Amino acid sequence: MQSLNGRVALVTGAGRGIGRAIALSLARHGADLAINFASNEQAAGEVAEKVRAMGRKAELFKCNIADDAAVHAMGEAIKKVYPNIDILVNNAGITRDKSFLKMNHSEWDEVVAVNLKGPVQMTHLFLPQMVEKGWGRIINITSVIGQMGNFGQANYAAAKGGLDAFTKTIAKEVARKGVTANCVAPGFIRTDMTAQVSEKALEHIKSITPMGRMGEAEEIAEVVAFLASPAASFVTGQEIGANGGLYM
Ligand code: NAI
Numbered sequence: 001m002q003s004l005n006g007r008v009a010l011v012t013g014a015g016r017g018i019g020r021a022i023a024l025s026l027a028r029h030g031a032d033l034a035i036n037f038a039s040n041e042q043a044a045g046e047v048a049e050k051v052r053a054m055g056r057k058a059e060l061f062k063c064n065i066a067d068d069a070a071v072h073a074m075g076e077a078i079k080k081v082y083p084n085i086d087i088l089v090n091n092a093g094i095t096r097d098k099s100f101l102k103m104n105h106s107e108w109d110e111v112v113a114v115n116l117k118g119p120v121q122m123t124h125l126f127l128p129q130m131v132e133k134g135w136g137r138i139i140n141i142t143s144v145i146g147q148m149g150n151f152g153q154a155n156y157a158a159a160k161g162g163l164d165a166f167t168k169t170i171a172k173e174v175a176r177k178g179v180t181a182n183c184v185a186p187g188f189i190r191t192d193m194t195a196q197v198s199e200k201a202l203e204h205i206k207s208i209t210p211m212g213r214m215g216e217a218e219e220i221a222e223v224v225a226f227l228a229s230p231a232a233s234f235v236t237g238q239e240i241g242a243n244g245g246l247y248m
Pocket of ligand 1: 013017193
């Protein structure tokens with residue numbers, strides 16, 4: 001359980017949902033935490049308290065990951081507290097659903113900025129120190145939607161599919177430097193994000209999911225913890241689905 005002892009993990013959007021579960025799981029496995037949040041400092045603070053209660057370090061870093069200057073400033077602030085980030089989990093994401101025929105440029109740009117450009121910027125910031133240290137883990141949270149496509153989610157599917165392609169390329173570029181890069185692609189998980197989806201649509205999703213249910217944030221977090229652990233030392237460039245069988 002303590003396989004991440006001495007490692008420092010940065011999780012974006014860690015104040016709630018899947019990011020919160022990932023932060024807590026990595027702490028349980030022994031990592032210290034850099035907790036990024038966009039606006040709700042209280043929720044992020046509660047995650048930090050739980051991490052500290054496990055005997056791990058936890059610091060908060062407020063930043064909109066879609067804002068290049070803010071990401072750069074956060075990188076500087078993090079380096080003052082944690083000289084090295086060993087595990088980067090790009091979890092923060094948003095949806096702005098609309099059929100493509102009705103989608104405007106700003107709905108496209110906003111989703112691509114958070115779900116694709118954000119992780120790219122974060123990777124650009126922290127990959128060099130991982131390569132220098134000769135050990136690192138990049139773990140990107142994509143989506144089953146990037147694999148399957150979905151009505152009303154052209155922006156989101158393109159961003160997540162792009163993130164997977166980016167991850168595979170990074171994985172090849174740093175494979176001999178001790179750094180792995182992988183994605184976890186959740187199916188439909190019970191969080192605030194899916195709370196926006198209508199009951200009727202959720203019932204349909206459950207009916208087409210072989211396991212017949214939605215997933216829990218913790219079921220994604222444990223896959224992330226595996227990818228971060230020494231047990232996954234030969235795993236790179238993969239997109240691991242955790243979707244109840246919805247996409248195989
Ligand atoms: P959520 O909406 O509950 O949490 C998203 C978190 O990201 C929030 O804490 C939010 O404040 C943060 N965030 C959003 N924009 C940000 C920004 N610009 N800068 C910094 N933080 C920002 O969503 P959930 O479900 O926990 O999603 C987490 C990740 O999992 C996302 O990347 C999402 O696309 C992905 N995912 C979720 C699925 C689901 O069914 N819930 C399915 C597949 C993928």
